[in-house]
Amino acid sequence: MSREEEIRSELFDHTLNGHAPEVKALTEEGLKLGMNPMDILFKALIPSLEEVGRRFEKGDFFVPEMLIAARAMQGALVILRPLIAETGAKPIGKVVIGTVKGDIHDIGKNLVIIMMEGAGFDVVDLGVNVAPEKFVAAVQQHEPHIVGFSAFLTTTMPMFKVNIEALQKASLREKVHVMVGGAPVTEEYARQSGADTYSPDASIATRQAKAIVGAAQAAESSALEQAVDLIDKTLRKG
Ligand code: B1M
Numbered sequence: 001m002s003r004e005e006e007i008r009s010e011l012f013d014h015t016l017n018g019h020a021p022e023v024k025a026l027t028e029e030g031l032k033l034g035m036n037p038m039d040i041l042f043k044a045l046i047p048s049l050e051e052v053g054r055r056f057e058k059g060d061f062f063v064p065e066m067l068i069a070a071r072a073m074q075g076a077l078v079i080l081r082p083l084i085a086e087t088g089a090k091p092i093g094k095v096v097i098g099t100v101k102g103d104i105h106d107i108g109k110n111l112v113i114i115m116m117e118g119a120g121f122d123v124v125d126l127g128v129n130v131a132p133e134k135f136v137a138a139v140q141q142h143e144p145h146i147v148g149f150s151a152f153l154t155t156t157m158p159m160f161k162v163n164i165e166a167l168q169k170a171s172l173r174e175k176v177h178v179m180v181g182g183a184p185v186t187e188e189y190a191r192q193s194g195a196d197t198y199s200p201d202a203s204i205a206t207r208q209a210k211a212i213v214g215a216a217q218a219a220e221s222s223a224l225e226q227a228v229d230l231i232d233k234t235l236r237k238g
Contacts, residue, residue, distance in 0.1 A: 008039075015069055045073050084117075093145045094145055096124045097149075103128065109125075109182075115206040124138060185198060
């Protein structure tokens with residue numbers, strides 16, 4: 001086994017057991033050896049958290065185990081984030097995102113943010129347990145292309161619909177694209193909630209966000225072309 005393979009396997013085990021100092025040290029060692037930050041994330045840390053979830057479901061793990069595993073993972077994310085997210089390029093679009101009211105899971109949301117920032121988006125993170133009024137105020141203030149709702153519990157998924165209704169009430173629904181995601185969410189559920197886009201993971205979410213912004217910009221420039229056309233015709237008539 002190469003040292004890189006050992007690091008991946010040790011990262012998996014130490015995250016599973018919530019050993020934050022080891023996870024931090026192994027992440028740093030892996031990076032020093034030239035390991036790709038995305039590999040560390042997707043081939044070691046995320047699979048480990050998935051295993052935490054499986055054990056919790058079976059009753060082998062309880063909330064404290066889940067919490068310390070999540071903390072260990074967050075420690076590695078602090079190190080990986082700047083390496084994945086910093087592009088230095090001019091923002092290609094704006095996104096407001098948060099975990100819905102009643103839900104405090106944030107690792108999945110934070111990964112979406114890291115990947116979107118890495119792709120050049122300006123992302124406003126509203127955090128966790130975000131009330132509908134807070135989403136509405138942020139959309140009013142930041143005028144994003146996309147507002148993103150994350151939910152990780154079947155009991156908090158209904159907040160998608162509540163948030164969308166709050167946007168409608170504030171006459172903002174037509175002005176912003178609604179993207180939703182989170183472990184228990186499905187395409188079908190997202191559609192029934194009234195969302196525009198469902199994303200199963202952070203990298204697909206980022207690809208979709210690029211397409212959404214591209215389409216919005218194309219629509220803007222076509223509206224501009226039409227306006228120039230109209231002015232042209234009016235001037236010619238005059
Ligand atoms: Co909780 N938890 N948890 N938990 N937790 C789950 C979600 C659960 C599936 C575990 C299980 O039973 N297998 C289960 C939910 C069951 C359900 O509703 N169907 C569960 C439960 C029940 C609970 C509590 C109710 C437990 C209790 O108290 N009895 C409680 C609820 C607290 C609350 O929110 N009110 C609770 C608490 C916690 C901790 C605090 C201990 C901790 C969270 C720490 C934190 O986030 N800071 C925790 C953890 C760690 C988990 C698991 C193990 C891991 C979640 C995670 O980070 N996954 C989780 C089990 C699991 O998911 N396998 C579980 C890794 C992450 C990268 O994946 O979150 O899917 P994911 O994110 C993906 C996609 O979903 C997508 O992209 C992300 C990256 O690729 N995505 C988007 C996410 N948001 C998106 C938004 C988008 C687009 C894509 O656009 C806007």
